[in-house]
Amino acid sequence: MTYQEIYTKLEKSPSWQHSYREIMLLGKQLPALPEPLKTEQARVKGCESTVWLHIDLDEQQQHLLLVGDSDTRIVKGLLSIVLALYNGKTPMQALEINAYKEFEKLGLIKHLSPSRGNGIKAIVDTIQQQVSQWA
Amino acid sequence: MTYQEIYTKLEKSPSWQHSYREIMLLGKQLPALPEPLKTEQARVKGCESTVWLHIDLDEQQQHLLLVGDSDTRIVKGLLSIVLALYNGKTPMQALEINAYKEFEKLGLIKHLSPSRGNGIKAIVDTIQQQVSQWA
Amino acid sequence: MSDITQLRKDFPTLKQTIEGHPLVYLDSGATSQKPQAVIDAVNLFYTKNNANVHRGLHTLSEVATTQYEKVREKLARFLDVNAMECVWTSGATHSINLVAAGLTSQLSTGDVILITALEHHANIVPWQQLAARTGAKLEIISVDEHGVINSDLALAEIQKSKPKVFACSHASNTLGNIQDVQAFVAKAKELGAITLVDGAQAFLHLRPNLRQLDCDFYVLSAHKALGPTGLGVLYGKYELLNALPVYQTGGEMIDTVSFTKTTFRQAPAKFEPGTPNISAVLGFGAALDYLNAINFDALHQYEQGLYQYLIQRLQSIDGIKVYGDLKNNIGTASFTYKNEHHYDLAMLLNSYGVAVRSGHHCTQPLMQTLNLNGTIRVSLAFYNNRCDVDAFISALTNSIELIEG
Amino acid sequence: MSDITQLRKDFPTLKQTIEGHPLVYLDSGATSQKPQAVIDAVNLFYTKNNANVHRGLHTLSEVATTQYEKVREKLARFLDVNAMECVWTSGATHSINLVAAGLTSQLSTGDVILITALEHHANIVPWQQLAARTGAKLEIISVDEHGVINSDLALAEIQKSKPKVFACSHASNTLGNIQDVQAFVAKAKELGAITLVDGAQAFLHLRPNLRQLDCDFYVLSAHKALGPTGLGVLYGKYELLNALPVYQTGGEMIDTVSFTKTTFRQAPAKFEPGTPNISAVLGFGAALDYLNAINFDALHQYEQGLYQYLIQRLQSIDGIKVYGDLKNNIGTASFTYKNEHHYDLAMLLNSYGVAVRSGHHCTQPLMQTLNLNGTIRVSLAFYNNRCDVDAFISALTNSIELIEG
C-alpha cells in the first residue's frame, strides 16, 4: 500500500479503535521477516515490543530499501507506515521527509513520543541518520 | 527562688519577651557550675546548647540535690526552673512531679518538645529516671 | 460495605476521562492514587509550614520537625514497632540497597543469600551485587508453572541452603501472590539468617503487624500506599539496624565532624544523611490517618470480593490464562490472551480509558520461568469497584474482537 | 526592580504571622520557600496525572513520563548541558555520595582528595569515607580568620597537592562566600583531577552555566531552589558520569535481569533505580519556569543590594561581628554578638517572628577554624525585602536589650 493510500484510510478516523484496526490491518499486510533476518543487530529495542529493521540502498537505482517486522500487531502496523514513507525514495528525497509531521497529521504522534518506548521513534531516528550518510 | 515564686512570676506573662526576660534572670541567679564539674559525664547533649547536670541524694535527709549549668542564658533559666521543681524533694515526692504539666502551665511546654533539642527534655527525663531508681 | 464504596470519592484523579472514556485505573501496583487528605497535607506544608527539619530553632522549623517525627511514631504504631526502628528512605529500592550494602562485611565466600523466583528486580539485583562483592551464592526458591511458591518446598529449600540472608516479597507485584512469609522468616531465623521482607506491594493491602511477622527488616514505598512519591521506609529490628554501617553520609546523620575524625549518630538518624523528603513524610502521615480511619477487616473483605469477581469474569473469557495464586492474593491479576502480545492489548485497553500495566513488571526472571515475554497486569485497590471491573472486561472483549476481527 | 518586589506575593508561606508578628523568613539557606506555581504543579500531578513513569503504556503514565523527561531537558537547558548528563537523585547529599562511592576503584593509597575548610558536612564526610576506603589522603584548603579562601593560595594548594579528586562548594552555606570555582576547577583538571562542585547554595543565586564552569560534576538540591523536598540533581560530564559504576540497583535501571547475569542501562537511567520522586520533578520544572521568567541580572542586582543593606545595618550595631567574604557573597550573613550564645539570640529573634538559623550549620570544621561554637545565619532570597531586614534589625536590637537589660 502506498503512503497516500494509508493516509486516506487513517486521516479521518472516527476513533482510536478505528485507527488501531486500520493500523493492525496494515501490519497484517506487511510480510513477516524471515527468522534468520531477525538478528540482534537488526533489532531496535523498545521497552515493551521488539522491532527489527533492515535498511539498504539500491546502489544502481539509488533507492532506499527497507524491510522490517515486529512482535506486536500495532507496532508492526506503525512500522509499515514508516516503511511506506521511506521505501523507494532516494536518499535526498528521504531527507525531505518529516516522519514526525506525518504522524502528527495522521493523529498518531503520540506513538512517536520518547516516553512510549515502542521502538518506532528509534526506527525513525535510525532511518534519518542512515539516510543523511547516504545523501 | 522557690518554684512557687517562679510560678507567680511567669504565670501571667504578657509576652514571650517578658517570659524570656524572666527566664534569663532566673538563669543569672543560678550559680555557675565550677569548671571541674563540667565533665563529659555530667553533660547532656542538646543540638544547639550544652547543659550539665549533677544529681545526688542526701542519704541522711533523703533529699534530692541537683546542681547544673548551661552555656546559654535561656536554657540555664529553664534549667533553674527544673532544679527548683526537684531540689530538696524526696524521691517519692519527686516521682509525683510532672514537669511537663508544670511547663505547660507556665506556657513553656514548647521548650520541652523533642524537636527543640535544647537538652531540657533530656534533663527532665534523666531526673525522672534517676529518681525512680531511688524511690 | 457501603462506607467503602464511598471512599472512591476521596480520590480526585479517578474523576476524569481518558480518550473520552471515564478513567478505569487498574495500575495501583505501579503506584496508588492519593486521597484528597494526602494532597491537602502536602499542600498545607508548602503553603504554610515549609521549613527544613531538625536543628532549626524558629517556629516553622520546629513545627515541621515535630510533625515529621510524629509521622514516624504514627508509622511505628501502624507497624507495631518502635519509632527508632523506622528509617525514612527515598523508596523501597533505596531501603533494600541500604541493607544489602550494609551486610557486605557480614558475608563471605560460600555463604548463601536466598531469595525467590518471583522477586521484583529491586529485590534481586542488590542481592546479586552483594553476592558478587562477597563471594556469596545467590540461591533461588522456585515457583511452579503458575508462578506460585509451594510453602513446604520453600521451607525445605530454606532448611537445605541454610541462608545467611533471606529476602522475600510479602506479595508479588506481578502476580499478587501472598507468600507465607511468617513461616519462611521463622524458619530462616531459626537457622541464623538475617531476614528481609519486601512489603512494597503488601503494605497497603495487608497492613502487616511486624512484631508478629518478626522479620529483621521490612521495606515499603509510600507512593504505593496512598502517599507521595520519593519516600520509602526501612524498618529494622533495632540492634540489627543500628549495627549496619552508615550508608550515605552528610549533614544530618553526624554527631561530630572534624577533618581527622567523624562520629555518627545512632539509628535511625545515622541513615538519614541529607534534608529528608519532608512534604512526603507529612503526606504519608495523612495517608496513615486515612487508613487508620477505615475498618480493615471490612476493607480487606471488600478487596477480596472485588478480586474474586475480577478473576471470575476474566476466566469466563475463552483464551485468557491467569497466572499466580488465585486464592492467596492481594488483588492483582496477571494474564495473557492466547498468543497475543501484551503490548497490543494494553494499547487497545487504554483506548477505552482502561489503565493496566503490561510487560515483565520488573520481574524478568519470573517471566523466564513462566516462559512468557510479558503479561497484562490488573491491580486493584479499595477505591476500585465492580463498575471498573465491568468496564475493563467489556474493553477487553472489544479489544480482542478488534485484534481478531 | 519594581517587578522583583512583586515576586514576594507568589510565596504563600510568607503571608503569615508567627508569635503575633509577621513572619520574617531569613532561613532560605536551609530551604527556600515555594512559589504558588510550584505548589500548583505538585497539586496538579496528584489530583490529575498521578501515575508511575516509564514502561506504562496507559495515558496517565505516558503523560507523567513525558512531563518528567521534559523537566530533565528544561534543567539541562538551564545548566547549558545535555539532558543525558542530568541524574535525578534525592538530594545534593545523595548526589555527592553517589560520586564518592563511584570513585572508589579509581583511587589508591596516597592519592589526594582535596576539599576546602568551609565545606558542608555533606561535602566532607563522603570524601572522608572514600579516603578511609581507599587509603587516599584528605587534604584541606584553608580559610583565613574571616572564613575566606584566598584564591591564589588555593591555586597554589591545588598545584602542590596534585589532587586526584577536587571538591569545593560553589558558595558556602554558612558564610555565603562565593568561591572562585572556575579557576579552581581549571587548575585541578589541568593536573588531572576529577572535579565536583557543590552547588546546593549557589544554584538559586548564581544560575551557573556548567558548560562554562567546566567542572566534571555539579550537585544541587531542588528544595533550596524553589522546588519540592526529596529531589536533587547530579550533573556529570557524560563520559565520566557513565563510567561511574552503578550505585543503587533495582527496577528502572536495568537492561536485562536473570539470576545469572544482569546488564544495566546507560546514564542517566543507570543511576535512577527505583520509582523516582515524580511529583518533585514536576514541581521543580515549575520552579525552573518561574526562574526563567525573571530577568536574572535584575534579580541578582536586587539580591546583592539587599545583602549590602543587611550588612551595613548589621555592622552599625556595636558588638556584632560578621564573618565571611562580604564582597563576594550569595546573600548570607553569619554573625556573632559579643560572647552571647547564638541559641539565645535565635530564640529571642523567633519571638519577634524572625526565622534565622543558628549553630554550626553543618560546618563544624569551619567553626573550629574560626574558633566559634556557632553563629547566627541570616540567608536572603529574592522574595525578601528591606522591610524584612528592618524587622530583623529591630528584633535583633530588642533581643540584645533583653539579654543585656
Ligand SMILES: Cc1ncc(COP(=O)(O)O)c(C=O)c1O
Ligand atoms: C553547601 C551545601 N551542600 C550540601 C548540602 C546538603 O543538601 P541536602 O540536605 O539537600 O542534601 C547543603 C544543605 O544544607 C548545603 O548547604
Ligand SMILES: Cc1ncc(COP(=O)(O)O)c(C=O)c1O
Ligand atoms: C515488590 C516490589 N518491590 C520493590 C519495588 C520497588 O519500589 P520503588 O520503585 O518504589 O522503589 C516494587 C515497585 O514496583 C515492588 O512492586
